[in-house]
Amino acid sequence: MRMLIAGFQKTSFVDYPGQPCAVVFTPYCNMNCVYCHNAHIIKHDAPLIPEEPVLEYLEKRAGLLSAVVISGGEPTLQQNLEAFILRVKTFGYKVKLDTNGTKPQVLLTLLGKNLLDYIAMDVKAPEEKYDVIANSSVDMDSIRRSITVIRNSGIPHEFRMTYAPQLTQEDALETARMVRGCDRFYLQQYRPRNEQDPLAHSPAEVLKTGEAIAREIGNCTVRGLGPEQ
Ligand code: SF4
Structure with a gap:
């Protein structure tokens, strides 16, 4: 099974601290933030690109690029996120995951299998304004749990x-x-x-x-x- 991909940036020097990387954008999000600049990929009819050419490119560039960033949309909504990371890891890449923190169980599973090297989580607002900024109904227990999971993960991380x-x-x-x-x-x-x-x-x-x-x-x-x- 393939992971759904809505965008691919072949090279970036700013998305993984200190590492030249490629960035994969997954479609769909369970938030609809008032400032989202990725509106075109969070919609249900977001155009997709095939996974195989992305993996072929990453395999060829292994050694020149050292990391892959998985961003979105919200990557933890992807059923085949883990399978995609496993493939990317076989090429020798470090993996950074960008997340909005709504799926702590996915983070725990990936961390438990040593599949992540860096996590970046958005924090949107104080609790009472979270729904306003996310423009959706957010389960704050999940957000708090993700924060705890990430802070205790033992891997480099950032909140933004x-x-x-x-x-x-x-x-x-x-x-x-x-x-x-x-x-x-x-x-x-x-x-x-x-x-x-x-x-x-x-x-x-x-x-x-x-x-x-x-x-x-x-x-x-x-x-x-x-x-x-
Ligand atoms: S969480 Fe990120 S991708 Fe999702 S709507 Fe908000 S800014 Fe956009």
Whole structure:
């Protein structure tokens, strides 16, 4: 059985810390975030690309690339995620998984089989605003469980939060407190998708919030800052 793939980036130098990698995008998501830039692949009718040419490419590039990032959409919704990772591992790649944290059991299973080398989980908002930012009904028990699983995984990991305009600095701090003790926390600048979307927090505000988070939980890196608006 094949894993469904909606997109493939052959080379990236930014998606796996310190490693040249390829990025595989799986279709579908169980959230519908207010800022999602992957709307074209989270829909049920997302166009798919065949798995075999992707695997053939990865097999040929083994040694030149050292990692494969599986992103989405939400990869943990894919029934054949494990089989895909097993194939990729036979080529010698490290594997990073990007997730929204809604499927802790999938994370536990993959970690239990030593199939992951890095995990990046999005944290969207403080608990009371999670549904608003995810634009869907989110099971917070699953989110909390994933955070615990990842923090205790013993593998490199990061949590990242997009600083949506609907969130205040206190919201960002409360979100960061949920993952206190993590390896790395990234605060990402929000990017409007169109002219109707609300404006982003200014770069100065994002930096100030990043500093407040670093004081609160011990680490925070700001990324994605554009010019002052
Ligand atoms: S979790 Fe990620 S892929 Fe899913 S809707 Fe939100 S931003 Fe998009």
